[in-house]
Amino acid sequence: MNSHKEIRELLLLAAAGVLEAGEDRSLRDHLAQCEACTRELRLLEAVSMELRLLPAPAAPAWLAERTCQRVREALEARAESRWDEAVVLFSMLLAWTFSLTLWFLYKLFTGGSTALLSPGFTQVLSYLAASTLLAWLTAGAAVVAVGRYAPRKRSFS
Numbered sequence: 784m785n786s787h788k789e790i791r792e793l794l795l796l797a798a799a800g801v802l803e804a805g806e807d808r809s810l811r812d813h814l815a816q817c818e819a820c821t822r823e824l825r826l827l828e829a830v831s832m833e834l835r836l837l838p839a840p841a842a843p844a845w846l847a848e849r850t851c852q853r854v855r856e857a858l859e860a861r862a863e864s865r866w867d868e869a870v871v872l873f874s875m876l877l878a879w880t881f882s883l884t885l886w887f888l889y890k891l892f893t894g895g896s897t898a899l900l901s902p903g904f905t906q907v908l909s910y911l912a913a914s915t916l917l918a919w920l921t922a923g924a925a926v927v928a929v930g931r932y933a934p935r936k937r938s939f940s
Contacts, residue, residue, distance in 0.1 A: 790820060790886075798827035881921065882914045889913065923931035 790813045796802050796808055814821045889910050 787817070787820075790817075791823070794820065794824050796828055797824060798831045802832075813859070829920055870928050871925050878918045878921035881917050885914055885917060886910060 790810060793802060793806055793810050797807070802810065814824065
């Protein structure tokens with residue numbers, strides 16, 4: 784059962800005639816018991832009817848064209864943003880994979896075990912330096928890739 788507050792919020796939608804079947808049933812059940820909501824619905828329906836009789840202003844052609852242009856630009860920007868996110872995500876996964884691979888290769892060539900927590904402070908420092916360098920190189924490649932496809936700023940002068 785909907786609360787009285789929820790029912791009152793449905794009155795505007797009912798006056799506009801856009802309620803769904805379930806909401807309409809709940810509202811009608813409530814209106815059978817609540818005279819205040821019934822009066823308010825009648826008032827809102829009268830206002831809605833008067834508003835429908837008013838002439839609708841026509842949008843100027845330039846406004847419609849400008850709006851369509853902005854919508855197109857927004858859709859293009861969203862598509863470019865998704866591409867940028869995909870490139871960055873791919874670069875992050877690539878860097879992670881390279882880093883993990885580098886760890887095992889480093890351990891293989893230095894003769895150490897492949898356990899992640901091995902003794903030897905200098906080994907850990909050299910691995911961190913190498914993996915950091917690789918991560919920076921991958922991040923730089925991602926920036927270059929994203930920058931290559933970034934839209935060029937247009938000047939409106």
